[in-house]
Amino acid sequence: MADAETNLPGTSAVEIKNDPRVPAELNNNVFITTLDKIYNWGRKRSMWPMLFGLACCAIEMICTAAARYDLARFGWELMRPSPRQADLMIVSGTVTKKMVPQIVRLYNQMPQPRYVIAMGACATGGGPFKEGYNVVSGIDKFLPVDVYIPGCPPRPEALMHGFVKLQEKIEKQSLRTVSWYQPGGDDVVPVPMLGPDMVDLRRSAEIAEKTRA
Amino acid sequence: MSLLGSGILKGLGVTLKHFIQTYAEDFKYIGKKAGIEPRPLRRQNPGNHGMVTIEYPKEHMVMPENFRYIPFLVKDTVTNEDKCTSCGICAKVCPPQCIWILRTEDPMTKRPVPAPKEFHIDTSVCMNCGFCAEFCPFDAIKMDHNYEITSMSNRKTELIFDKDRLMMPDTYHAGIHPADWARELEDKKAEEAKKKAAAEAKAVADAKKAAAAAAGTPAGPATKTAPATKTAPTPKPPAAAAPAEPAQ
Amino acid sequence: MAEATTPVPPAAKTAARAEKAEKKLVITLATMTPEMMSLQEHFGADLIQPAPNEGVLIADSARLADVALFLHDELHLESIANATATDYVKEGYIELVYHAQHITGGLPLCFKTRVPRGDADTVGLPSLTPLYPGVEFQEREIYDLYGVRFNGHPDLRRILLWEGFNGYPMRKDWHEAYYEQDTKPYDSRWPGGTHRLAEERVPWADNVNYPPNFNPDEYKGIPDAGLYDTMRAEAPTGGPTDTPFLATGIQTDELIVNMGPQHPSTHGVLRMVVKLDGETITDLKLVLGYLHRNHEKIAERNTWLHNIPFTDRLDYITGMPNEMGYVQGVEKLMKIKPTERADYLRVIMCELTRVASHFWSIGFLLNDLGAFYTPALYFITEREFVMDLFDEITGSRMMNNYMRFGGVARDVTPAQFERIRYLVTDRFPKAIDEMERLLSDNEIVRARTIGVGYLSADRCVAYSVTGPVLRASGVPYDLRRSDPYSLYDRFDFDVPVLYGGDVYDRYRVRVLEMRQSLRILEQALAQIEQTKVGDIQAGKKAYVHRVPAGEVYSRVETPKGELGFYMVSDGGQNAYRYHVRSASFINLTALKEMTVGMKVADAVVILGSLDIVLGEVDR
Secondary structure, three states, X not given: OOOOOOXXXXXXXXXXXXXXXXXXXXXXXXXXXXXXXXXXXXHHOOOOEEOOEOOHHHHHXXXXXXXXXXXXXXXXXXXEOOHHHOOEEEEEOOOEOOOHHHHHHHHHHOOOOOXXXXXHHHHHHOHHHOOOXXXXXXXXXXXXXXXXXXXXXXXXXXXXXXXXXHHHHHHHOOOOOOHHHOOOOOOOOOOOEEOOOEEOHHHHHHHHHHHOO | OOOXXXXXXXXXXXXXXXXXXXXXXXXXXXXXXXXXXXXXXXXXXXXXXXXXXXXXXXXXXXXXXXXXXXXXXXXXXXOOEEOOOOOOHXXXXXXXXXXXXXXXXXXXXOOEEEEEEEEEEEOOOOOOOOHHHXXXXXXXXXXXXXXXXXXXXXXXXXXXXXXXXXXXEHHHHHHHOHHHHHHHHHHHHHHHHHHXXXXXXXXXXXXXXXXXXXXXXXXXXXXXXXXXXXXXXXXXXXXXXXXXXXXX | OOOOOOOOOHHHHHHHHHHHHHHHOOOXXXXXXXXXXXXXXXXXXXXXEEOEOOOEEEOOHHHHHHHHHHHHHOOOOOEEEEEEEEEEOOOOEEEEXXXXXXXXXXXXXXXXXXXXXXXXXXXXXXXXXOOOHHHHHHXXXXXXXXXXXXXXXXXXXXXXOOOOOOOOOOOOOOOOOOOOOOOOOOOOOOOEOOOOOHHHHOOOOOOOOOOOOOOHHHOOOOOOOOOOHHHHOOOOOOOHHHOOEOOOOOEOOEEEEEEOOOOOOOOOOOEEEEEEEOOEEEEEEEEOOOOOOOHHHHHHHOEOOOHHHHHHOOOOOOHHHHHHHHHHHHHHHHOOOOOHHHHHHHHHHHHHHHHHHHHHHHHHHHHHHOOOOHHHHHHHHHHHHHHHHHHHHOOOOXXXXXXXXXXXXXXXXXXXXXXXXXXXXXXXXXXXXXXXXXXXXXXXXXXXXXXXXXXXXHHHHHOOOOOHXXXXXXXXXXXXXXXXXXXXXXXXXXXXOOOOOOHHHHHHHHHHHHHHHHHHHHHHHHHHHHOOOOOOEOOOOOOOOOOOOEEEEEEEEEOOEEEEEEEEEOOOOEEEEEEEEOHHHHHHHHHXXXXXXXXXXXXXXXXXXXOOOHHHHHO
């Protein structure tokens, strides 16, 4: 966090007093908004997505990274296979019950700030395979999704539209309010368990209660 | 056995050629490509080397007419009525069953009225197959070209499209599906001509019947008029008439 | 259609539908072929009977292995193309269906046997893996989804689901959490279709079901149970002194490494468990099912028409041949034929897909070799032109949904034909030449691929391997030739065969196949001129299809190999049984034999050379 006492050269006192966005107790801390801008500007143009394909949508994701759509224009082309080096998870395809523990584990391994794009109908809400017995109806049952892109599969342009939307979202974030600088902001999702069926461990008490004959 | 490494050099030659060609192509299109204004981009001619990048948020590729994304409903701008008659065919042919239609009922007679009361499409289930548009007998549902539908907050409210969200004027449909629209207009014209012919035939038949009744000769003209009266209702199938003249 | 009917309660409606279907079920016995006759002669008419619809029925399932031995040794049916099961819940048995075939071509021989539903998972029946190792994964799949025990199977565990999953989901009386009705269209959608999420009508508000008295905190099951058992059996127990010495005398620990399901080189969500001695693979096991999205269960609820777009999502790189296999099968059942122009269009689309798919697979094979993204980038560029065409003609880049029963959805305009012609005669030949210049002589590519992942011809046949992998091992087997379908008997083309049986030859076979596809395309583009423009649909286009009762095994040669659809119709609006015999899935059976003894870095290359697509592996 920026120190309240250090002033960037060139910031005038008039600005400090007149900026209505600054709360009273941080009145002389105006450059924090400027820092937000720089911080977000850098962040939004150098997302490192995780090289992580699930199903059909992954093919369109690869096409997005290829010559015609060229993800590098966004500065997002550096796909990292390791979750520890990635800050964006593109859930590109059908999330199955067998796969969801791994997805959640990967998410937990990603450093914050981390973002999730649900690409395609399947990741958004189950998609055409929603009724299947091994299909999770939407990754948002487990992970906080930032952008949903419906379509089966979304065109590369649609995926890029999602990127633009995510950039917009990042732009609006402020250092003061983002969760990962707050105490207890590290929200680790418990990895679901595979028992007789997929078990969301956050609901285990409820399950035990309800199934008791 | 060729010289060791010649294969690699040959391969590197290919990559070098690609590298140079990208710039050669740039020189070819200098001035044309440097335009800052967004330009509608047509499909690339396969005669060009390599591939031209579509700078997406700035420029959009023109979608081919057949392109399908999420369906929408067509509203007739002339009569200001929706074309949908809630016949339910789209809901039946939908493979993932993502269309929900609530049929309107006449409050008095409890008979169905050919218009949907509610129409929902769950885009988080829709598989963009286009069957609904293909099998709709009334040209009331079409596949949209707009792929820029993302939700940032709540998919349950934003990505389940209701009737208001789905309804588009037919001018929009005509804009993105010009050939389909032309076919529709032609069909409409043919239908009207048919109806007109049928009405005329009926009028003639009625006149004849009246004349026959007046003359009081039952044998000859009666057999003659029979086919005419029979043909009269056939060009007007009960369902097909509904969209042109709404029941209200 | 829009006529008023008082809403019938859904239960009554389905019951009526089921009754109707039952009335229509006419059992016609299969006609006996000479092979079936000789089988009957040898074993007697008591054991071998003509089965309903197709094939022979082995009356006593315990003698299955004897019959299979006769088929293998006397009738020389070298491989089993397809093994699956059908649950006849009313009759009370599960029918096992096998399609055995000669590798020289011709129709497959179908043989069936039955096990009572009650003791399917306790008594079971003999496994055919000793004779036909190609059924290993297929038998595991049947065990997983139908609960049929195969005695003598080397590794009978669940394959697509996990150990401990409750029930056998493909059985007809097993219902998923979001179960609504037996068949589509669901009655809740129209006319009283107020939108309700599936979550809102199930007790757990999610796609889950739990057995009674289930307490997650006390649950002891392990999803991977049994996976490491056979791998660790030989693992050292008494400390480092027990470990085997390598030839070099350097002592190494044996290591079990999991690759995937999140791994950049597993082509999706495949998981390989490899046992390593140093860097050498000594054992390999596959864990599948991370993309098991219940295609078959959903397809048995779907109407016949509904399934067409779903088949696109099987092998999502090659939508067109998938559709073709399915549509052809249903056409066979309906006894209709597509128009000539439609058939030509199908061939053109399939061959374009083959070119695009091979571009893709070679690009990603090189990715696995370490040539990260440059070759893939070049070939994806070429593929984009095919995608452009599909986008314009069919409306979608990948999920084409183009074929219909008796025809295709849209005609191709002369301008589009011109572009296809340009691609076929000009651009693609050049691109393939360039690909060869880039890769074929490259010393690194050769060093990494020649002699790697060797599989001999007879092992290929035993493992039921199909597609370019089989042809690279010297077996000239291509369904377009050996069991011609559609119009493939009209074209002059070669079946490229190479004899190396390694990764390099698989790559070369793909390149040669692309050239042959271009040859077919050229001929098809010339011949289609003679057909009538716009004549793309035989009969009237309908959305309700009553398919006569019967069963069919329809197969096509996709870029990955043999894709088969085994379908049973009970005369209703939807398939009673719908099974996909996928090339990727069965080719994976042979992966262990190819990789053991290789270095771990070669494992990804060998996997890349198989060209699997997980949508088809796990379905």
